[in-house]
Amino acid sequence: MKPILRETRRIIIELIKEDPVLLLSPAILNSVREKEEKRNIRKVRALSEFSALYRSNIYEIMNEFIEEFKAKLTPQLLADYIIDHLKESIEALNILLKITNPDQNNFQNTYLQRLVKYIEDRLFPKGASIQIIYQNLLNQSKDFFECQRHLLQPHTFYREKLENPDYFVIPGNSPKIYQIINNITSFYNLDPNYGVFPERPAYEIPMILKNEVFEPYIDSIAKTEQEAVEKVVDKIGLRIIDDLFLAPQEAFIDILMSNNFLRPAVQPSGKIRYIPQFSNETLILYYLAFASMRRGFLSKELINWIAMNFALLIYMGILKWKLSDDNIFYKIFKDLQTNEKILPYLMKLICFPNYLGMDKMKIRDSVQYRKEIFNFIGSQIDNLKTLIEEIAIFLDTAP
Amino acid sequence: MSIIPALKCSWNELLDNFIKGLDNAIVELNAHSIDTIAGALPLLLDRLRIMQNNFPANNGQIFKQTIDDIIQNAFFPENLTFAQSFEKILNSRTHEQDFIINELVNGFITSKAKAIASYSQGPIIDRMVEAFSKRNDFHIVDHQFYAMFGDPNVPRTYVMINLQILIDLFGLVSEELVIQKDIRKSEEKVYTFYTFPNDILNVLKKKYLITNPVTGNLSVSEAFDRNVFICLFLANIAVNRSNLSSIGGKYTVNGISAIFALILVLSFMPKMTATPQLLKHPSFSSPNVSISVIPKSWMMKKVLESIFEPLIKIIAFRLGGIQWCEAIIDTEINKKIHTQIRFLLKDVNKWILGELCRVEIPIFIEILNTIQVTLQAQQSGRTTTTP
Numbered sequence: 105m106k107p108i109l110r111e112t113r114r115i116i117i118e119l120i121k122e123d124p125v126l127l128l129s130p131a132i133l134n135s136v137r138e139k140e141e142k143r144n145i146r147k148v149r150a151l152s153e154f155s156a157l158y159r160s161n162i163y164e165i166m167n168e169f170i171e172e173f174k175a176k177l178t179p180q181l182l183a184d185y186i187i188d189h190l191k192e193s194i195e196a197l198n199i200l201l202k203i204t205n206p207d208q209n210n211f212q213n214t215y216l217q218r219l220v221k222y223i224e225d226r227l228f229p230k231g232a233s234i235q236i237i238y239q240n241l242l243n244q245s246k247d248f249f250e251c252q253r254h255l256l257q258p259h260t261f262y263r264e265k266l267e268n269p270d271y272f273v274i275p276g277n278s279p280k281i282y283q284i285i286n287n288i289t290s291f292y293n294l295d296p297n298y299g300v301f302p303e304r305p306a307y308e309i310p311m312i313l314k315n316e317v318f319e320p321y322i323d324s325i326a327k328t329e330q331e332a333v334e335k336v337v338d339k340i341g342l343r344i345i346d347d348l349f350l351a352p353q354e355a356f357i358d359i360l361m362s363n364n365f366l367r368p369a370v371q372p373s374g375k376i377r378y379i380p381q382f383s384n385e386t387l388i389l390y391y392l393a394f395a396s397m398r399r400g401f402l403s404k405e406l407i408n409w410i411a412m413n414f415a416l417l418i419y420m421g422i423l424k425w426k427l428s429d430d431n432i433f434y435k436i437f438k439d440l441q442t443n444e445k446i447l448p449y450l451m452k453l454i455c456f457p458n459y460l461g462m463d464k465m466k467i468r469d470s471v472q473y474r475k476e477i478f479n480f481i482g483s484q485i486d487n488l489k490t491l492i493e494e495i496a497i498f499l500d501t502a503p
Numbered sequence: 504m505s506i507i508p509a510l511k512c513s514w515n516e517l518l519d520n521f522i523k524g525l526d527n528a529i530v531e532l533n534a535h536s537i538d539t540i541a542g543a544l545p546l547l548l549d550r551l552r553i554m555q556n557n558f559p560a561n562n563g564q565i566f567k568q569t570i571d572d573i574i575q576n577a578f579f580p581e582n583l584t585f586a587q588s589f590e591k592i593l594n595s596r597t598h599e600q601d602f603i604i605n606e607l608v609n610g611f612i613t614s615k616a617k618a619i620a621s622y623s624q625g626p627i628i629d630r631m632v633e634a635f636s637k638r639n640d641f642h643i644v645d646h647q648f649y650a651m652f653g654d655p656n657v658p659r660t661y662v663m664i665n666l667q668i669l670i671d672l673f674g675l676v677s678e679e680l681v682i683q684k685d686i687r688k689s690e691e692k693v694y695t696f697y698t699f700p701n702d703i704l705n706v707l708k709k710k711y712l713i714t715n716p717v718t719g720n721l722s723v724s725e726a727f728d729r730n731v732f733i734c735l736f737l738a739n740i741a742v743n744r745s746n747l748s749s750i751g752g753k754y755t756v757n758g759i760s761a762i763f764a765l766i767l768v769l770s771f772m773p774k775m776t777a778t779p780q781l782l783k784h785p786s787f788s789s790p791n792v793s794i795s796v797i798p799k800s801w802m803m804k805k806v807l808e809s810i811f812e813p814l815i816k817i818i819a820f821r822l823g824g825i826q827w828c829e830a831i832i833d834t835e836i837n838k839k840i841h842t843q844i845r846f847l848l849k850d851v852n853k854w855i856l857g858e859l860c861r862v863e864i865p866i867f868i869e870i871l872n873t874i875q876v877t878l879q880a881q882q883s884g885r886t887t888t889t890p
Contacts, residue, residue: 246785286846293857294802294845295537320843322754322836364780364856381857383786384849 105442106197108158109433111140112166113190116183124179130167137163161436169432189431196426196437200419200446204453211458215499216450219418220459222498226491227255228396228410228460237393238359245385250487252385252392257282258409266332268403274339274395276406284329285340285387287317288350292380299345301378303354308377310366311349341390356390399462407455407466408473414460415450417488419443421495444474512828517820518559520813525555527809528801536800540858546773547798551810554771557878563817565877569770569870570821574763577866578603579741579822585674586702589738593710593731597865601730602850603766631669632729639721641707642678645695666697671749673732674739676700703735744823747830756830757840760819764811765844767818769852769861770870772797780856787855792862799859802845811841 115136137159170182177185204216211217224230226244231237245252258264258276265275277285296310318330329336334344341356352360357378360366365386366378395402402410423437436442448469455464468474529551536544558565575581577595580588634643648666649659670677678696685692699707711727740750740759747756774795781787787794800806819827832840851862861867 246789249786283846286849289854290802290845293854293859294799295804320839320846322839379857383784383855383857384853 105158105436106194106201108155108162109190109194109197112159112162113187113194115140116166116186116190120180120183124183128170128174128179128182130171133163133167133170157441158436161439162433165432165436186432189428189433192427192431193433193437196423199422199426203418203422203450208458215422216418216453217459218502219421219495219499220414220454222495223414223417223491224460227252227413228392228399230396230461234355234390234393234397235359235362237396238389239363241389241393241396242363242385245389248487248491249385250485251491253282253388254485254488255410255413256388256392256395256406258405260405260409264403264405266328266335272398272401273403274398274401274406275403276409277391280326280329281336282388284317284326284336285391286384287320288312288337288340288342289382289384289387291316292382296380297349298377299349299351301354301357302345306375308371308375309351309357310378310380311345311351314344314348314350317350339391339394340387341394342387359390360386399460402462402466404466404468407462408451408468411451411454411460411462411467412447413488414454415447416443417491417495418450418454419446420492421499424492424496425499448474512816512820512825514563514820517813517817517828518563521817522555522559524809524813525551528806529555531803531805531809532800535803537803538798538800540775540778540796540798543775543798544800546775547800550771550773551801553878557881560881564881565874566817566821568873568877569767570763570818573866573870573873574766575822578737578763579759580738581741583742584702585700585738585742586706588741589703589735590706592734592737592741593706596730596734600864600866602862603762603864603866631732632727636723636727639712639723640698641704641723642696642698645697648697670697672739673735674700674703674742699735707731745826747826753830753832756819756823756827757815757832757837760815760822760827760831761811761840761844762847763818763822764814765847765852766866767814767870768801768810769797770867771874772801772861778858781858781860784855786853787860794855794860794862796858797861802859804842807844808838808841811844812837815840 119132119136140159166186169186173182173185199215202215204214205211225240226248229237229240231240241252256277257279261276261278264278268275291312292310296312298308299311301307301309314333317333318326337343337350341353341359342350343353345351352366357366360380361368361378363386365380365382367381368376369379371377395406423434427434427437448467452464452467454460455462455467529548532544532548532551536547538544538547571581576591577600578592580591583591631643634647635641645666649662669675675697676699678698680694680696682692682694684690698704707727711724711731712721713724714721740755743749747753774797777787777796781796801810816828816831819831823830831837851864853860853862
């Protein structure tokens with residue numbers, strides 16, 4: 105794409121040197137394009153198809169722009185706009201080209217490393233313990249909770265298995281699991297039972313009936329989840345007691361206490377009761393913290409989804425930084441065909457040990473699969489757009 | 504066993520039933536409450552008593568005003584054509600009300616076959632948005648659909664059935680294009696295009712097509728999103744409300760009535776003074792969203808059932824008359840539907856540090872204002888007629 109953009113910029117500059125009015129004639133631009141296409145097809149056959157595609161897109165966009173504004177702007181101004189927008193696009197591609205060093209020399213100062221760390225700190229932090237990770241996530245949840253939640257919910261969740269033969273595999277969240285987690289949160293806040301804290305008998309912890317969680321589901325539509333309840337609740341820091349109750353795990357109780365999600369109250373019996381005061385994010389963030397800590401065991405779907413989101417955020421962040429909002433070539437960058445050329449490589453790079461440190465062998469290469477996961481680009485959530493803007497600001501202000 | 508005995512659907516009996524239901528709720532609340540914020544229980548009891556005494560007054564005037572004039576007007580228009588209903592729902596969209604519209608659909612977890620937000624179908628809507636927005640005439644060809652959703656592991660018939668479900672749900676229409684001689688095989692070939700009915704197309708073109716004044720090129724704007732389809736889904740149900748089998752049967756009726764009942768109750772909940780702990784919480788003090796703390800004891804199982812069982816029937820009666828009211832399930836499933844209410848509207852009704860918080864959205868404010876004006880009129884009517 106970059107050579108074509110540079111070549112187009114040169115052509116436009118030469119054209120307006122000759123006579124700016126020439127720019128107004130679509131026939132002239134089309135003849136230039138035809139000439140360029142002819143020459144290049146002979147040159148590099150493998151790349152010629154893409155080149156022709158991008159070139160025709162660029163010329164089409166320029167023609168439309170000229171047609172639309174030729175009554176309002178002078179040919180010189182039109183040319184200036186086109187040249188500026190081409191320049192911005194080339195700059196964005198330059199950044200993408202040198203996003204990292206092939207030999208990983210001085211990788212700490214590469215855009216990729218800095219951007220991965222920036223996003224990682226907000227959505228998927230690393231840490232020495234689950235407490236630290238949870239705390240970091242909670243600090244960011246005010247602004248980015250919806251992104252954090254989004255990161256756990258792959259659009260290919262219907263391929264996830266709740267009961268994986270490999271015990272350690274951490275699957276992504278399905279909308280039904282998310283509903284169940286919401287339901288558990290409500291039950292804890294409404295009227296939970298209390299039972300003895302198995303590891304500390306002087307304390308009482310909140311417990312809810314396991315079956316009550318699945319009560320709202322008609323026609324056994326949550327049967328799979330009910331059967332795999334132990335696996336499901338393990339990821340959100342809960343455990344099953346007496347085969348009847350769901351109660352927080354010992355380690356999770358400490359996290360809940362330190363974040364005010366449990367409040368101690370002395371009972372007449374002298375025991376200290378932990379009264380739950382959960383927020384919507386309490387359990388979801390534990391899931392995310394758990395996945396972040398054990399990122400080596402994530403399911404294939406979840407790894408692809410996380411890498412895909414990181415790649416998209418980085419790509420869109422760089423575009424937002426370099427391209428002005430009214431850049432006429434923006435839609436080429438946002439086109440699915442362009443995304444398919446750039447994002448899969450970024451996804452793999454992001455998985456390397458110095459970056460997210462996930463299993464890059466699990467990044468899928470099939471075209472069908474790419475199509476499937478890239479479909480989510482059409483349904484971005486608002487919060488993701490906010491984060492993209494933040495990334496652009498970070499890039500703009502970073503030294 | 505249901506707390507309130509099953510009744511025939513007559514308006515007066517429904518109102519009586521509502522009064523009895525609130526009686527039960529008040530008794531339950533007096534016996535046990537879970538609100539910890541000082542003054543929450545008296546405030547809640549006060550609101551429930553107002554509901555009990557004033558909502559059924561004047562032949563259920565408040566119900567008629569809030570359900571017919573506000574809720575239906577915004578989400579479920581009556582006596583209009585498909586296109587007019589669609590336009591009306593589309594126009595009542597705000598960012599916050601989109602949460603409700605989304606929940607209206609996501610809430611149908613009871614109806615597994617017909618739910619458009621069930622497992623794989625959530626993203627399907629997104630993909631349909633993408634497919635339809637690619638062409639400025641809002642058409643998709645069936646091959647495009649199969650190419651997008653075709654999965655080598657799933658038989659093609661499955662994809663075809665899925666497409667038909669979506670076509671029916673949104674009230675889309677199909678057009679056939681017959682090619683006499685296909686270039687490749689020289690055989691007759693039939694292409695099926697799916698598009699919106701003509702009137703809907705006009706609305707969409709007016710709202711979502713951007714025309715280039717010089718080139719005349721048309722493109723679909725970014726505002727064309729999944730909620731457009733969800734509005735279409737609601738409009739389709741609103742228009743075909745008398746034909747239960749075509750709108751998904753009993754579960755749809757129960758789902759829609761339950762969510763509208765929740766909107767009504769949430770709107771009338773008292774606002775409480777937030778604790779210092781809550782005031783300091785970043786989610787609560789977010790500058791972009793107005794949030795208020797409301798009591799949570801009404802969400803206790805027994806209280807919830809007492810309030811919602813008769814209220815859901817009232818809503819159903821107002822939306823679809825006796826036919827809808829009789830479609831409200833009176834069995835154990837009913838209780839399941841009530842318990843679903845606890846996790847519905849999660850984005851406008853959320854938990855912050857164990858307290859129930861409500862995001863202030865236009866429809867809540869509109870309903871509350873209407874109720875308050877009617878209450879004042881009822882009060883002044885009483886004082887003027889009392890000797």
